[in-house]
Amino acid sequence: MSDARDPNNYCYRHPDRESYILCQRCGRTICPECQTQAAVGVHCPECVAEARARMPKRKPAIVTAFRRSSTKPVVTYSIIVLNAIVFALQFLLGDFVFQNFAYAPFLTASEPWRMITSAFLHSETSIFHILFNMYALFIFGPQLEQMLGRGRFIALYLLSAFGGSVAVLLLGDPTGGVIGASGAIFGLFGAFFMIQRKLGGNTIQLVILIALNLVLGFIIPNVSWQGHVGGLVVGLAVSYVYLQTRSPAQRRWQIGGVVAIAAALVAITLIAA
Structure with missing residues (x-):
């Protein structure tokens, strides 16, 4: 079978x-x-x-978000996360972070980087310090980042923070330490005001917000009004350059204008230090 x-x-x-x-x-x-x-x-x-x-390989969302074509405000969110990490480190490492990264005018010549790093530190005694700054960044940052682009937004933020420290150098207590992103935040306020005004938007509420916070800087103790004013002035200046050089053909002039502002801040620092 x-x-x-x-x-x-x-x-x-x-x-x-x-x-x-x-x-x-x-x-x-x-x-x-x-x-x-x-x-x-x-x-x-x-x-x-x-x-x-x-099947086509799909990259993680966090990777695609950083693509130039992405409209997500990754710079704004990255700055918020960085501030939160540094704030946590301030508690974990004690005075180490403050002692090495906070800014005081008498340290300008020997440790100039503090003029920028201090913008990422916040008061450990008041949670409202970081909460207010990060909330303001969360509200204004995404809109400005989308309007300006990531590179211009980073330049605006860092130069405003630098400008705040320069104002502290010129007008503040030489031995007093300052920390906080307020100078950079006021720079964003100034830029938003300039852009809204150029576009014909209503700026009354923004002017009231800026004026109120400036006044509070003079009234509330241990608040660096100098940093607020310096950041605001630089934010206005940088955004003015952006608005006057909006055409792609004026890109070189725009870069030159921003570099000129940075160079002026450096020159003032070298003279005053």
């Missing part, structure tokens, strides 16, 4: 398992364990693996 067993009626991966189900793509017989449900019929493991290999 001959063996009538047909190999086509057995799973190609498990020859001892009889089956009558075929892979929809390659036509091989597969048992229930080897079947993967597809839109039509089932697929075998090899066909599933091949299909997955051909």
Whole structure:
């Protein structure tokens, strides 16, 4: 008697398992364990693996967000996260962060980087210091970043922070330490005011907000009104350059204008230090 067993009626991966189900793509017989449900019929493991290999690779959302074509305000959110990390480190490392990164005018000549790093530190005794600054950044940052672009927004933020420190150097207590992103935030206020005014928007509420916070800087103790004023002035200046050189053909003039503002701040620092 001959063996009538047909190999086509057995799973190609498990020859001892009889089956009558075929892979929809390659036509091989597969048992229930080897079947993967597809839109039509089932697929075998090899066909599933091949299909997955051909699928376009999707990058994580955090990676695509940093693409130039992305409209997500990644710079704003990155600055907020950085400030939060530094704030946590202030508690974890004690006075180390303040002692090494806070700014005081008498340290300008020996440790000038503090004029920028101090903008990422906040008071450990009042949570409202960082909360107000980061809330203001969260409100105004995304709009400005979208209007200006990431590079211009970074330049505006850092130069405003620098401008705040320069004002402290000129007008503040030479031995007093200052920290906080307020100078950079006031720079954003100034830029937003200039852009709104140029576009014909209503700036009354913004003017009231700026004036109120400037006045509070004079009334509330341990608040650096000098940093507020310096950041505001630089923010107005940088945004003025942006508005006067909006055409792509004026890009060199725009870069030159921003560099000139930075150079002026450096020159003032060198003279006053």
